[in-house]
Amino acid sequence: MRGATIAAALVLAGVAIPASASSVYVRTGALVDVASGTAKAGQCVLVEGERVVRVEACGAPPAGAEVVDWSPYTVLPGLIDLHTHLADVGESADVSAPIKTSPQATALIGAFHARQTLDAGFTTVRDVGTYRGLTDVALRDAIAQGLVPGPRMFVAGAYITAPGGGGEVNGVMPNDQLPPDMRLGVVCNAGEAREKTEYLFDHGADFIKMIATGAVLAIGTEPGKVELSDDEMRAVVEVATAHGSYATAHAHGAEGIKAAIRAGVRSIEHASLIDDEGLAMARKAGVWLVMDIYDGDWINEQGTREGWPEEYLRKNRETTQEQRDAFAKAVKMGVRLGFGTDAGVYPHGLNARQFAYMVRYGMTPARAIRSATLDAATLIGHEKELGSIAPGKFADMIAVKGNPLSDVRVIESVAHVMKGGVVAK
Incomplete structure (x- = not known):
């Protein structure tokens, strides 16, 4: 096995x-x-x-x-949330917080987040990455063994990301001086992408998360910029498929989204700047979009109040409404849409706030609920x-x-x- x-x-x-x-x-x-x-x-x-x-x-x-x-x-x-970050410290004005928090402390914080999430009615989550690599694996296993109350977790282990990309802790120290467990998925070519993907599966990952484009909440990256090459993404998908699993791609920008779809990912996370061609490609290929259309308001309001980096706030302003408009188009086009919130950007336990946004942007309540139940189970391959x-x-x-x-x-x-x-x- x-x-x-x-x-x-x-x-x-x-x-x-x-x-x-x-x-x-x-x-x-x-x-x-x-x-x-x-x-x-x-x-x-x-x-x-x-x-x-x-x-x-x-x-x-x-x-x-x-x-x-x-x-x-x-x-x-x-309920099932397809995009959470339980095993992490959560977003704040302090970009160095993940480095300041030990792996052991991160795991304990994750246990607290798991309890909040379960109490909110989410009995299963797909946890799509942690800066402290493999902390999510430890938390998943503790929950499964009955040591910690929380949802079932399907975990990525770490981010497959370019050096200095959206899956790195940038702007604190030279990246090559970051702790090794924070760079488990950093790759420079297709060979390294294949090697790091094998490593993550060998160490307990259920699926793989690639950072295909820049991120909103990362210093020095832009959401519209492609960060992984076509060859790197194809290599990740090939290894995941060989393990009987799949890859998903964090992708805001239109070109990165289309490249990830061509590479064979099962789902696109965020899809903020997806264009009409990308929507048509996703529908034709049966690729799921997991669009976190709630948390832009939290970032704008709470981030401004708490003094989050202006770069974060600027990129959030540039993507929030674009993402919601794209979501509305996706609903009308019949693109497959799964429920995912990016919990950890906002406090865990508030996941269900996104349902109202999904209804506001075109779903019926029944369809929104299905996106977090039967459809989400189908995406992760456990609908039976x-x-x-x-x-x-x-x-x-x-x-x-x-x-x-x-x-x-x-x-x-x-x-x-x-x-x-x-x-x-």
Whole structure:
């Protein structure tokens, strides 16, 4: 079994279920079917161990089953955020914070972020990179072993990035003096890209994250500039495919997006400046766009208040509305769109704020919810186990007051969370 396959098995294994909670009967006020975009009243879910066994009209619970009464609530599948940074210090005015924070402290901070994220109803995340390489692997494994409460994590291990590119901590010291664990994915050519990608899979990465263009929140890089060559991106994709996995690309600029699509990535992160040609290419190739259309407001408001670097604020102003307009076009064109927020840029636990923005820019509430459930599970390749409440799938559920299909903002306040058959909140 190869590294990525072992890691995925560990993630999906989850936390061991206590014998006393081996059979659970969940009463719902209404149950959302994300496949059809409808909700049905009076449904009950029978859970045995970690998985759903039956979904049926409520009746007498099976003998010996623990009853979980969520009848005052609407119940949805556990949510999936495809773009988080749990295992990192979070964004601030101090660009040197990742260097000042040890790997051990970063892991503990990540554990705190994981708890916040789970409490917010996100039972699975795709964590798309950390400056302290492989800290995300350690956090994922601790959660899977039941040592730390948090969502299932699928992790990238580190960023594949050009020297001084958007995946580096720039502007603090000469980059070649940065700690080695902060440069695990720095590459100068296709051979190094292949070698570093193999290294990350060998050390527990589930997928690979490439920094194809410059970044908004990185000193000395520009979002529209391509930073990885076509050969480097193709080399990464080839290795990922050989490991039974995939690569995703951080790409703001139109040319970098199109180059990454041609290289064979599964998804594009941000896609802020994507043009009509890029949208058409993504639709034709079935490439997912994961567009974080909420956090531009947070960066502008909180970043200005806290004194974040003016370079960050300028690039954010230049990309925020462009990204939202492109998102609206993508919705109309039928491009595949997954829910991803860039949590860590803003405080973890506020992930659900993005739903309202997705609706504002063209999605129905049902489609926005599906982007964070069944569609997100499809993107990560685990739609048979995650993303909906159905027999055989993991018993990941959340309970909210009100009807999210008419007011998606009710998901911003989650009353209860179940992950793998265990009530976590």
